Amino acid sequence: MKPTREVDCLGMRCPLPIIVIAKEILNSNNGELLRLLSDDPATWPDLQAWSRMTGNTVSRQSETNFIVVRQNQSGQDSR
Amino acid sequence: MAQITRNFTSEGPLHLAAREALESAFDQGWADPRKLSHQSAKARVLKNEAIESIASNLHISAEKLEFIGEARLGHYYSIAGLLRPQDLLLHSVVDKSEILALARSRASMGLPVSLDGQIDISPALAPPSVDRVFAVQIANGETGVIQNYTEIIREFPEARIACDFSSAGIALPLPERWDSAFFDSKSWQGPEGVGILAINSAHKWINPLPHIGPARVPGSVSLPLIMASAIALEAKKKEFDGQAIRLREISKYLRKEISSTIAHCDIAGNLESSLPHINSLSFLYVEGEELLRQLDNAGYALDSGSACSADDLAPSHVLAAMGVLTHGNIRITLHASSTQDEVRDLVQEIRRVVEGIRSR
Numbered sequence: 275m276k277p278t279r280e281v282d283c284l285g286m287r288c289p290l291p292i293i294v295i296a297k298e299i300l301n302s303n304n305g306e307l308l309r310l311l312s313d314d315p316a317t318w319p320d321l322q323a324w325s326r327m328t329g330n331t332v333s334r335q336s337e338t339n340f341i342v343v344r345q346n347q348s349g350q351d352s353r
Numbered sequence: 354m355a356q357i358t359r360n361f362t363s364e365g366p367l368h369l370a371a372r373e374a375l376e377s378a379f380d381q382g383w384a385d386p387r388k389l390s391h392q393s394a395k396a397r398v399l400k401n402e403a404i405e406s407i408a409s410n411l412h413i414s415a416e417k418l419e420f421i422g423e424a425r426l427g428h429y430y431s432i433a434g435l436l437r438p439q440d441l442l443l444h445s446v447v448d449k450s451e452i453l454a455l456a457r458s459r460a461s462m463g464l465p466v467s468l469d470g471q472i473d474i475s476p477a478l479a480p481p482s483v484d485r486v487f488a489v490q491i492a493n494g495e496t497g498v499i500q501n502y503t504e505i506i507r508e509f510p511e512a513r514i515a516c517d518f519s520s521a522g523i524a525l526p527l528p529e530r531w532d533s534a535f536f537d538s539k540s541w542q543g544p545e546g547v548g549i550l551a552i553n554s555a556h557k558w559i560n561p562l563p564h565i566g567p568a569r570v571p572g573s574v575s576l577p578l579i580m581a582s583a584i585a586l587e588a589k590k591k592e593f594d595g596q597a598i599r600l601r602e603i604s605k606y607l608r609k610e611i612s613s614t615i616a617h618c619d620i621a622g623n624l625e626s627s628l629p630h631i632n633s634l635s636f637l638y639v640e641g642e643e644l645l646r647q648l649d650n651a652g653y654a655l656d657s658g659s660a661c662s663a664d665d666l667a668p669s670h671v672l673a674a675m676g677v678l679t680h681g682n683i684r685i686t687l688h689a690s691s692t693q694d695e696v697r698d699l700v701q702e703i704r705r706v707v708e709g710i711r712s713r
Contacts, residue, residue, distance in 0.1 A: 324637065
């Protein structure tokens, strides 16, 4: 599957990339893939923690390129 | 009216007993104990008494102790003293930055940690092809997580063991087997600037810095501060058990209140396997610096492991290694004087500030 949207957070400092992707996830459908671009060093560790806390899944394609998938399940953050 | 700031940072005031003795210590212990004068002889006696007292309270014989004026250098002395050029240094990725810096300059293996902060030794369990030194963290200063160090050391019978007691202090006993250990006087409310290096196996440890003569460390440490450290340790030892029980109860209350009233809070480590006075909490979607600043304005001084609060703008390597949220982090360190009422008020303030930041 390919990402349906690209969310560009390059140049943003933490926690902004996580706040932005959380809002974008709200506007996506279950199972939809989003590409997140971020060069903040806290993004990858925080994406993984966010995934654990909200149930959405994440993967890292490169240092600045991440895939985020919305998962509708209990514990889903509804921010 | 000046606002009273309640201190929940990792630094605390000198122990009252040490503070009261400090002036007299400076009055009597100013001479160089290595010289021949009457005053020097007196300083020598005071130094020996202080060292004997510290040794007795740490359960280590006095001749094994060395004192270091730049305390953080103690990590280097403790580990590099055991490490030969061809050796492999085993350490954990949640070690203090001084240890990580040493590891980067040598052949080393950084062991990962689990979400609860416990070291995963499995990558190092294969039979070694080289001699190894294991830098074993006893407890983490940022999260309070206590390692299963007795079991860890048992798994590496051939390795030389350098224990980092700089955060654990007197909260935990020495392991059955160790070769060097490092303590920081601050961990028992002693003064800054007194690092204590214990060398258990003198034949395995060599002064790692260029030196002339038999001295194991430079020895440029203030005698009055060693005396104050000894007095603080003596006093802390007597009150420690009662304080630990009380602070653990307050930490339990703090963690329960926070997690039950504020959504999306990530707490680093389990209190059951942590030092009783350290609590590291991260709030999703909250900027750590803003949180710290607003709490400071409300009269609460705290620390943070978030990137925006660090000099190098990098997130805490400890939180990142554990997989704990690194942004929106605050570290609440309880002190002997901390009360549950203070913590209840602090929790209310944290709730107010976090909700305010999230609602923007």
